[in-house]
Amino acid sequence: MRKTHDAFSQFSQNMQLIFTTHSPTETQELGYRIGKLLKKGSIVALIGDLGAGKTCLTQGIARGIGIDANQVVNSPSYILINEYTGSCPVYHIDLYRIRDSAELDDLGLEEYIYGHGICVIEWADRLLESLPESYLKILLSHAKTEDTRTIEIINVGAEYTKLIEGLIS
Numbered sequence: 001m002r003k004t005h006d007a008f009s010q011f012s013q014n015m016q017l018i019f020t021t022h023s024p025t026e027t028q029e030l031g032y033r034i035g036k037l038l039k040k041g042s043i044v045a046l047i048g049d050l051g052a053g054k055t056c057l058t059q060g061i062a063r064g065i066g067i068d069a070n071q072v073v074n075s076p077s078y079i080l081i082n083e084y085t086g087s088c089p090v091y092h093i094d095l096y097r098i099r100d101s102a103e104l105d106d107l108g109l110e111e112y113i114y115g116h117g118i119c120v121i122e123w124a125d126r127l128l129e130s131l132p133e134s135y136l137k138i139l140l141s142h143a144k145t146e147d148t149r150t151i152e153i154i155n156v157g158a159e160y161t162k163l164i165e166g167l168i169s
């Protein structure tokens, strides 16, 4: 049994899970489950259009990490990075307003991405090349009805295999 499990971890490098949520609450609940499984140094790359639910999912993730409900988790507006304190520092980064790679360089995101906290990055498609080889990629999109979202969770690199397994069970 254990052997099967090890083989699963070793070879399933790009696993993908697809969820459909039917309300903001359901998206937050999924985020909560993800947040529970994150560790110091984890990187969550959120990709999806405006209104796809990236901030909503982040709110759930933040609760799952143990961020107190009185620390309101909203998208960073002018400062682009909000820091929260949970079981470890949590950096909520939003690259919506980033126009080019020079602006991105000015932000000095390496400090956060290669630091000891957890990074949750909205509009992460704008910096995919700068991410380490392992990260959790989450694609969000509008689905059939106004309140339905498709949320695709992919582990890039081997590091997040266990997290994906945790979400299945």
Ligand SMILES: Nc1ncnc2c1ncn2[C@@H]1O[C@H](COP(=O)(O)OP(=O)(O)O)[C@@H](O)[C@H]1O
Pocket: 021, 022, 023, 024, 025, 026, 027, 048, 049, 050, 051, 052, 053, 054, 055, 056, 057, 075, 122, 146, 147, 148, 149
């Ligand atoms: N299933 C759902 N999941 C997440 N948000 C939803 C869902 N259904 C409706 N919504 C609404 O969609 C909007 C998502 O906004 P937000 O999370 O800020 O998106 P983004 O950060 O991707 O721009 C919110 O107004 C939320 O109430």
Ligand SMILES: [Mg+2]
Pocket: 054, 055, 075, 094, 122
């Ligand atoms: Mg947002």
